[in-house]
Amino acid sequence: MNNIKKEALLKKRYNAEKRFKLYGILSIFLAIAFLFILIFNIFSKGSGAFLKTEILLNINFDQKKLGLNNNSSEKEIREASFDEILKDALLALAPSAPELKQAELVDIVSIDAELEIKKFFLNNRDILNKSYEVSLTLSDDLDQVYKGNFPRDIPEDRRRFSDFQLKIYDELVSKNKIVSKLNWSFLTNADSREPELAGVASSLVGSFFTLFVCLLLSFPLGILAAIYLEEFAPKNKITEIIEVNVNNLAAVPSIVFGLLGLGVFLNYFYLPRSTPLVGGMVLALMTLPRIIIPCRAALKAVPPSIREGALALGASKVQTVMHNVVPLAMPGTLSGTIIGLSQALGETAPLLLIGMVAFINVVPSTPLDPSAVLPVQVYLWSESAERGFVEKTSATIIILIFFLIIMNSFAIYLRNKFEKKWS
């Protein structure tokens, strides 16, 4: 009897053991599954934005309608209106269409189509008075239909294109006049209200400027602060206060740094709003403790024998630190800095508060121009109602994650390649 009880108990204990282990495996599986769902979700939504849909349209470059001749200067061409020949070409798609439907025909292409024709003409001046097939950007709604992101069977009044447009579009598809191309303009265009024209160039450049300012400020300050704290600081109350401060600063919510930037940099020093300069300064303050902490760890890892050796040869304290200790701690410091910067690259909240959410449709050329950054662009586009922006948002995230992966792998590479194991 007793034995049976014992065996039952043992079985129970072993089952508990199995269950416990299972919980562990399940948790890890869940965590990894979340990661893959997230990444898969973003990629499946965003990959479409790297392609754009164009329409091949036969355009007659009529001399009279353009008001140009063979000797027209570039300036005259730029000022000429290509709207009429574009409209003619579009109306030719359905010559019998009633007047009411004509506006719908014009909406098939993006609003920049006229500029695209102009650009094409500037590169091919000899086509005056000839007909030529030009590739033009399709409007974002039909672009979404082509990519299969938009169900066609919803009622006409609940979608942004008419049955008539859809009919013309289907005819074009069957004639192979709708083509898909690599969307370079996504990388070279600035932001736009039209999804098919919107690009990340302005936020890409903005992110670059912001990170540059951030690096310029936080790296020297961080390294010097770490060297001071680790090598020179006397053990007293002030040093202790600084140390506690640095550790706590690393855990302060990032939005508080945004409030600081708004209250001090903008409201007190009157620095220009929405600029990478202020953004970089705010991020630098945020990144500072995140550089100091790994940098101190790297300095601490350099064995005392190195210092003693240099000091024994007659080097001063400063020489010892600068010539012997710091170079050895450099890999750890650099990888810490890169990881700190990669966190700054993904940071959104503090930048919202200093006004980096403005709609910027030009590419900034200096850190003093208003600009957006990649994560803020994600936020801005995700708030837009147009369906076309969903894939743009996801594609921006893909670009952002791409940069993060590059930065982090570089940090890991530095650490593995140059870090020495002392012992």
Next chain:
Amino acid sequence: MFSCAAIAVFTTLGIVLSLLFESIKFFTSVSIFDFITGINWAPGRAFVRDASVQTADVENVFGAVPLFWGTFFIAMIAMSVAVPIGLFSGIYMAEYSSRKFRKIIKPLIEILAGIPTVVYGFFAALTVGPFFRIIGENLGLDVSSESALAAGVVMGIMIIPYVSSLTDDVINAVPKSLREGSLAIGATKSETIKKVVLPAALPGIVGSILLAISRAIGETMIVVMAAGLAANLTINPLEASTTITTQIVTILIGDQSFNNPKTQAAFALGITLFFFTLIINIIALNIVKKFREKYE
């Protein structure tokens, strides 16, 4: 070099002073008592200055309790996702898994913490929120498209690695002799973990959970994008809920003048947030430090 190190202190001072400065202005027009205990949050109405609105109304729109509650509530939802998953993952990595498996899995889970929060926000708003709503509709529940649940769950996913990696670290710091003693008297591995290792590692684990909570409280983008703006005082996770950080962003986004109580309210919220997280962080860092000193 000393001045470089002092910049860290100046930053903290700058934060405290700039927040304090605006907050004091705020508390001269709105009583601090109303701010902490009021249950009506509608700062937009502070601008209405016509005769139909009494001044008393203006003073009563800055009750921050719904925000405190929303922040706490969403953080709790996040922790109820992150703590079990993070804890068990950490335990498994530290106690059961092979070295090789751990070497692959740990960085993989840590990627979750490296993804920008705006990405999680997008994910929560566009995928998880609608997903919960569809499930809710099938179950006959009324789920708002911006719900505390969606924001909380996604935030929980984000902070899994904060719990799991620190748990893994602290469990590894528990001396081997403790385990061996327990195993030698016939305890199974899970019994050893539950009765010996975890109690020994408890302070460290509590510290890591506290750090994760402070992270959840200060998190901004996920709640801005997925939790909604309505200041509801509700315990229903399916309704929209708002947080301190969301309100700071909504108030301060775009252009604003500095001399009205609405803008200053954001700074008052900021200083509340700062002190909340500071206290939690100090407690957590001290617990972790004491734990380290005990075993190292």
